[in-house]
Amino acid sequence: MSFRIPFNKPFVIGRELFYIAQAVESGHLSGDGSFGRRCGEFLARRFGVHRALLTPSCSGALDLAGALCGLDSGSEVVLPSFTFTSTANSVLRTGARPVFVDIREDTLNLDERLIPAALSPRTRAIWPVHYAGVACEMDEITALAAERGLMVVEDAAQGVGATYRGRALGSLGDLAAYSFHETKNVISGEGGALCINDPSLVQRAEILREKGTDRSRFFRGEVDRYTWHDAGYSEVPSEVVAAFLWGQLEHLEEITARRRALWERYHAAFADHEIRGALRRPIVPDHCGHNGHIYYLLLPSEPRRDALIESLRARGILAVFHYLPLHLSPLGRRLGGKDGDLPVTEALSARLVRLPLYHELTPVDQDEVIAAVHSAL
Numbered sequence: 001m002s003f004r005i006p007f008n009k010p011f012v013i014g015r016e017l018f019y020i021a022q023a024v025e026s027g028h029l030s031g032d033g034s035f036g037r038r039c040g041e042f043l044a045r046r047f048g049v050h051r052a053l054l055t056p057s058c059s060g061a062l063d064l065a066g067a068l069c070g071l072d073s074g075s076e077v078v079l080p081s082f083t084f085t086s087t088a089n090s091v092l093r094t095g096a097r098p099v100f101v102d103i104r105e106d107t108l109n110l111d112e113r114l115i116p117a118a119l120s121p122r123t124r125a126i127w128p129v130h131y132a133g134v135a136c137e138m139d140e141i142t143a144l145a146a147e148r149g150l151m152v153v154e155d156a157a158q159g160v161g162a163t164y165r166g167r168a169l170g171s172l173g174d175l176a177a178y179s180f181h182e183t184k185n186v187i188s189g190e191g192g193a194l195c196i197n198d199p200s201l202v203q204r205a206e207i208l209r210e211k212g213t214d215r216s217r218f219f220r221g222e223v224d225r226y227t228w229h230d231a232g233y234s235e236v237p238s239e240v241v242a243a244f245l246w247g248q249l250e251h252l253e254e255i256t257a258r259r260r261a262l263w264e265r266y267h268a269a270f271a272d273h274e275i276r277g278a279l280r281r282p283i284v285p286d287h288c289g290h291n292g293h294i295y296y297l298l299l300p301s302e303p304r305r306d307a308l309i310e311s312l313r314a315r316g317i318l319a320v321f322h323y324l325p326l327h328l329s330p331l332g333r334r335l336g337g338k339d340g341d342l343p344v345t346e347a348l349s350a351r352l353v354r355l356p357l358y359h360e361l362t363p364v365d366q367d368e369v370i371a372a373v374h375s376a377l
């Protein structure tokens with residue numbers, strides 16, 4: 001079914017297609033050519049990350065992070081259940097056990113106050129997820145990790161361009177992962193980046209990403225041939241993807257500003273509904289600079305949420321729910337998850353609806369979404 005107002009729409013903002021043609025003409029279409037290098041250097045400089053390596057997806061970057069954390073079947077990792085499957089897949093594939101912790105009522109992020117009780121002698125890492133481009137309470141999380149000798153991996157899939165106490169998401173953990181999937185703010189169809197903030201991890205990260213070889217060093221002229229060092233992955237995107245991404249990154253500020261403006265318009269439009277208790281709007285703490293990635297509403301109950309989605313659908317507007325709690329998925333239940341384990345996650349995920357939000361959403365179309373929500377409520 002096609003919708004008059006879709007939930008998401010990929011866009012071209014600048015020279016993406018020109019840069020793809022340039023990449024083709026340059027004769028270097030595999031990875032880490034001039035566009036791949038430019039993107040990585042830009043991300044590191046702009047976001048204060050020690051080193052950023054492009055990957056074909058955020059999922060791929062998280063896989064590399066799992067390997068770099070040195071996880072094995074004796075390890076446990078703390079993460080939210082309210083996240084995309086990729087966060088947990090990357091933990092599980094190392095053999096480690098994901099330990100799901102509940103989320104905060106306000107930001108829907110991993111509740112840092114519940115983490116100490118979830119730690120055990122086997123815990124090796126904490127993997128917070130910055131939901132909707134709003135930061136987790138990273139000071140508390142990184143302090144706890146330092147105290148217990150744990151690694152921190154930020155799942156910043158949705159966090160490109162957002163900040164925590166003035167510092168960019170992606171620059172706060174030992175490692176972090178960005179997504180440039182077509183639903184994100186800055187896109188390349190599929191795409192991602194691994195952010196490395198612990199310099200001691202860079203060399204192994206490069207090797208794991210390049211099929212277990214030191215080919216990155218070879219290309220820089222640091223060794224005279226490259227060879228096999230580790231059980232690696234293939235996580236280097238082609239120059240076609242990097243060229244498109246570079247065309248977008250050149251407009252990062254404009255993309256974030258536009259997204260935030262759309263977010264603010266929704267936020268103002270639903271203030272009265274919140275006052276009369278018909279819904280709850282997103283809460284962004286003062287010390288978090290969000291990037292307008294997602295605009296969601298929390299309805300008073302699941303049936304009311306479903307009714308709103310249905311009413312918008314009948315008007316040709318696609319609004320969607322988001323993560324189904326991982327601990328209650330078929331795999332989560334096989335891992336021991338049960339109803340009632342994580343009450344906030346279970347209650348809020350059932351009441352959440354995401355409204356259409358994309359770069360080319362026009363004020364006229366946005367007004368139509370707003371009017372449709374008003375009339376449905």
Ligand SMILES: Cc1ncc(COP(=O)(O)O)c(C=O)c1O
Nearest residue numbers: 057058059084086157179181192
């Ligand atoms: C929190 C989170 N982590 C990871 C991912 C995976 O990103 P990608 O599609 O780039 O692999 C997503 C995708 O939406 C996500 O929301």
